[in-house]
Amino acid sequence: MFHERIPETFQLLPASADRRRNVWSALLPHRGRAAARIALSSALAATDLAAILAVMLFMECAYEIVYQDGLIGTGILRGLRLASLLGLVIVATNALRAEYSLDNVIARKSNIQRTASLWLVAWAAVLVVGFMTKTTVDYSRLVSLGSFLAGLPALILTRGAMVRLVRRRLTAGSASVSRVHLVGYEEDITRFYASNAIDRLGLRIVGTSYLRRVDPGADTAARHDQLQEDLDLAVSVVRFLRPDDVFVLVPWTDNAEVERCIDAFLRVPSALHLRPGAMLDRFPDLQVARVGGVSGINIGRRPLNLGEVVLKRALDLTVATIALVSLSPLLALIALAIKLDSRGPVFFRQKRYGFNQQPFGVFKFRSMRTEANAVFRQATRNDNRITRVGAILRRTNLDELPQLLNVLRGEMSLVGPRPHALAHDRSFERRIALYARRHNVRPGITGWAQVNGFRGETLTDLDMERRVACDLHYIDNWSVWFDLQIMIQTLISRRAYRNAF
Incomplete structure (x- = not known):
């Protein structure tokens, strides 16, 4: 068992009452x-x-x-x-x-x-x-x-x-920040420091107590005594430092040790917090929620409730109808330009996964030359299959306008995770964690990933991971205001047109 951040000056000072009082004054919570x-x-x-x-x-x-x-x-x-x-x-x-x-x-x-x-x-x-x-x-x-x-x-x-x-x-030295003491095994405390920018957390770590790993070969009494010795010493340090908060970083899988830490630190005048190992690093916005009479840690919200579904659907129908009526002359001009530019149909239709991974046919203006028995291949920059009109449509996002029909049919929403080709879905679902969670809501014509520039060709898994992170953020933070914000940014933000080709 060892500790950090106990001032060396205290250990070197003479046993003078005045000097001891000065040290205690410095260690007590800041009066201001x-x-x-x-x-x-x-x-x-x-x-x-x-x-x-x-x-x-x-x-x-x-x-x-x-x-x-x-x-x-x-x-x-x-x-x-x-x-x-x-x-x-x-x-x-x-x-x-x-x-x-x-x-x-x-x-x-x-x-x-x-x-x-x-x-x-x-x-x-x-x-x-x-x-x-x-x-x-x-x-x-x-x-x-x-x-x-x-x-x-x-x-x-x-x-x-x-x-x-x-x-x-705000800095760690600000008078208003909380003074925190960490308790846990060395690897857990090291992980805490590695996964957090301490100077940006809005707190000051005034002490750290490391618990020793118990020898698996030791008998029960020896293991109990060793942990009790560590906890008694840690409690003494906490009483001495008087932090505002104590964080126990012992993994929840070590149930007995966590229980003993709780019993030990509930006896000191500090707020006590538990961190469930690496869980908070993977899901940083965990909340305690109640379902009936049962409490649990909520790590993902359910799909939109009835009121939210009705509200979002009403917004989709209203905006999509107005857009189709007002843009009908433009749609007709685009259709004519496509027919004059190259042979083939005006619309391109392809199977995509929608809500709950139900397949549907997505509408787009055709932007590539038609090829008989062509195997699916993602469009790339300077792709020779893209037509002259198609290049303009893709750069301006106008090729997506026919998806307003999918919105009216209830297969898509105006805002949501962009639907990918089935081959992409199957490939990335096996390689990227929580990829399939994108299908918990209807796919959208535009989305949070698109207005942040994460669109176009995905050369690496990291490209897709960034896109998926934005999609999951949208799902967990949905609101009508968020939808309106994304719609506006789709029209005026430069990032929304980044990587469009």
């Missing part, structure tokens, strides 16, 4: 940690309030200047009242959800859907209060609509800027 965290949370809340207040005052003042002969005093008072009510709802709700806590700022990615939902709730509260107090007539509909539309982007942008600033300035 709570104050620093409160200041950080207050700054985030103040940022939200400032964004709301700025939008409200700007709208009211602009309205007064344009329509009320420049008398802005009344407008400022109305803006302050409205901003106060909106800010109260938003800040109070975020505080209750711990949105302003440092741990959430570090770990949680910005969630536009949560912010948008809260913004709608806040405005609903404003309408209810206005109705109950009969004050809705005091506010201009133009100002209210402008504030509603401009307030959400302002809230998202200012919060995002503040979070990025906090993450950039």
Whole structure:
């Protein structure tokens, strides 16, 4: 059993009461940690309030200047009242959800859907209060609509800027970060350091206690005594260092050892955490979930529930119908150009796997010359089979437009993992972990992998692994807002056209 990060200065100091008190003071949790965290949370809340207040005052003042002969005093008072009510709802709700806590700022990615939902709730509260107090007539509909539309982007942008600033300035030496002590076998602690960028975790490791591997040939009593000796010493070190959190890195397969670690460290005034070996490295977003009366660790969400399916299908039908009607002249011109450019059909149809690996025929504009009895071969850069019109269609993604028909037929969605040829599916499913999980949702015309540039020819397994990682991220983080974001990026992002040939 040995430990790290016990200050050598403590071992060298004379047994002086004053000197010992100085060392203890340095080792105790930083006195300003709570104050620093409160200041950080207050700054985030103040940022939200400032964004709301700025939008409200700007709208009211602009309205007064344009329509009320420049008398802005009344407008400022109305803006302050409205901003106060909106800010109260938003800040109070975020505080209750711990949105302003440092741990959430570090770990949680910005969630536009949560912010948008809260913004709608806040405005609903404003309408209810206005109705109950009969004050809705005091506010201009133009100002209210402008504030509603401009307030959400302002809230998202200012919060995002503040979070990025906090993450950039946060270091292991910051007063607000948690002080952590690690306990486990040497190989598990080494793996922890190797798989995590410690300086980016938003914590400071103040101590490490290594447990000795028990000799398999030793009798039960000797093995028990050795582990107990290690744990007693580790507990003493934890009591001395006073960390905020203790992480036990012993694999869960060593059930008896984990139980004894729990019993040992529940006796010290620190939060206790267990990490299930390499499981968290493979699934970094594990959550404890309840199904009925049973608790378990959720490592993958189920396919979309009924409400989500209906919502996504409604979005697909609406956008696909509008797109087909509005783009019908363009589709006709493309079809004519294909017929004039080379012999063969306008459409290319090929079997692909869809939801739950059910095969279907995908529609595309033909971009290659037809070959009798041709064996499937993936298109490559400068492929001599690609026609002149086909090259333009592939570079601009216009060859995918006929898949709007697949969307209307329910075989595809506008957004989802791109369907691959059956030969690719069978090949990569055997070589890439969780590849088949892409079929847990309907395939899409575009997807998160495509807008990040992971498309086109897959020369290595790594190329496909990056694409699959994006697809799985989409499945685990689906929302209507995410779909809309991907659609917009498909049209305007340069990366969406990368590797298109």
